Amino acid sequence: MTSDTLRTPAALRRTARRIALAHRLAPDDRARLVLSVGQVADPVLAAGHPVTLTSRHEASPHGNGSLTLTLRLPTRDAVTTPATARLPLPGRQTTDGAVYWHLATPPAPPAPAPHHGPLPPPHGRPARTAPEDATDLALAEEELRAVLAKADNLTAEHRKLKHELAETNSGVLALYVQLDERDEEQRRSHGRTLRALEDALRPKPLDVEGLELAVHYAPASTDDPTGGDLYDWFVLPDGTVHITIVDALGHGIASTRTALNVTHTVRTLALEGHPLDTIVARTDQILAPLDHSVMATVLLTRFDPATGEVHLANGSHPPALLVRADGTATYLMARGRGIGFPLPGSDSVVTAALARDDLIVLYTDGLTESRRDPFEGERRLLLAAGRHRGRPTAEIPAAIAGEVLTDVLHKDDTLAIAVRFPARPPGRRPEPGGPSPLTP
Structure with a gap:
């Protein structure tokens, strides 16, 4: 378990991003977590109160694990915090005013093979020698790209569903037209039969x-x-x-x-x-x-x-x-x-x-x-x-x-x-x- 006391929004976001990255959260989950932590803590930090961010990871025998990230505020009534259920990544609130998030983590990757020479930066991110905010910016861009890709996928799925729905509606409309035409023909046939019967019943x-x-x-x-x-x-x-x-x-x-x-x-x-x-x-x-x-x-x-x-x-x-x-x-x-x-x-x-x-x-x-x-x-x-x-x-x-x-x-x-x-x-x-x- 790790615990950090933070006094600025930038430091809070970097710490939350570091924890999410260390536990291999997907970029879109990472982005939602960072935004949610900042949305809860920003009013407190703006009022001059520090916050404490605690993380605890529990491994599973099957390889998967769970991460619990807890944001503790100095006092429950120090500021008004937003509703946790409406955050980008909904959280839960404890009786003492802390907010926590419980997330599943993927299994740890296999150990890399022995490598001779300098290692390339992971996932194309800047090496550790780069300035800290440059690294943070690269990670934020990765998160943004992931969110945009997910949004694009949703848009494409929505467009596909609309197209399929339009085709379905067109087919249903055509079916209704066919059924209406058939019913109309049946009514005409029924009417002709009944009129013939009526004529047969009437005297000449x-x-x-x-x-x-x-x-x-x-x-x-x-x-x-x-x-x-x-x-x-x-x-x-x-x-x-x-x-x-x-x-x-x-x-x-x-x-x-x-x-x-x-x-x-x-x-x-x-x-x-x-x-x-x-x-x-x-x-x-x-x-x-x-x-x-x-x-x-x-x-x-x-x-x-x-x-x-x-x-x-x-x-x-x-x-x-x-x-x-x-x-x-x-x-x-x-x-x-x-x-x-x-x-x-x-x-x-x-x-x-x-x-x-x-x-x-x-x-x-x-x-x-x-x-x-x-x-x-x-x-x-x-x-x-x-x-x-x-x-x-x-x-x-x-x-x-x-x-x-x-x-x-x-x-x-x-x-x-x-x-x-x-x-x-x-x-x-x-x-x-x-x-x-x-x-x-």
Whole structure:
């Protein structure tokens, strides 16, 4: 163990450097140690107090060793010393105010071979005959070079990591683009499949002399273009046109299945000639044993294209809207309870006579309850239908939906059908093919 009492910063740094050099510390560790010792002692030395630097080295059987360098201050409260944890080489402080550093030392080099003649200065440093500050300067330059080399290596590593990170980010971005393109293609394929399924579920357009029909359908979500709103239309054997509007509870495929079951059952009963006012109740009787969860509202209408006579039966569904040629409008209120409801069936059949160019709008509640207020929705529908009744029939359902469905608070499947009794009289009436279902 060695101990030196020092009074100047230069002497302190030379002593610390000598100790570090004697124990073969790496130049960057040596530089950090010298800077740390000076940073702690400089305020004390500047105040005129000496300091004591003690070193103790312990060898290890494996060749490595440990060096403990202790800086003792004259009094703990003589000056304020910097925080030891923030030094270039962090140290520890004892209870009496001393600061010490504990460092690992490399193994001692092998003994040099016998040499005849003068020895060259070690590591290119000036020989011992050179002035002491010249030697100290050379060592300081060596330490600085080591620190700069380490900093350059860190800079190069940082630059390399940035380059690798940029390449990784570029690869990840390209992967994201590929995944997004694949997902977009899957969405398009999914949409095409669902649209094909939706088209398969909808009945073919009807071309009936004496009536003009048009339909607009919009799902609650573009990701799921099928839902519980469904319609069916067909011509009965006597030439009248039957239209069924169904709104099954829920959304998606399950509600579509329910709506299909209802429309197919209604179509079968209508073609069998069942009276209009019995079809809602009879449909419930058929479906309830097969599916206890079935629940749907229905609106059944029969149009006579020759006379303009229309009959309606209702099962808990929003009423049809009649818009006259002069612009006046009224709702055709037919009361009843839907499929799966208590006491299902239509209470009565409502009949109306259409004049030339009159219009009837059939719809589901997604059109009138988008703001959660059906009365406000029906008022907006009545006004919109009056404004758009002069359009071509094919444009009316979408135009009405576009005006009514603004500031939507509750998204739902939406279905609207426009049926016009056109101004031109029909050229002929289809041949009768059976009993008229217009008789309640």
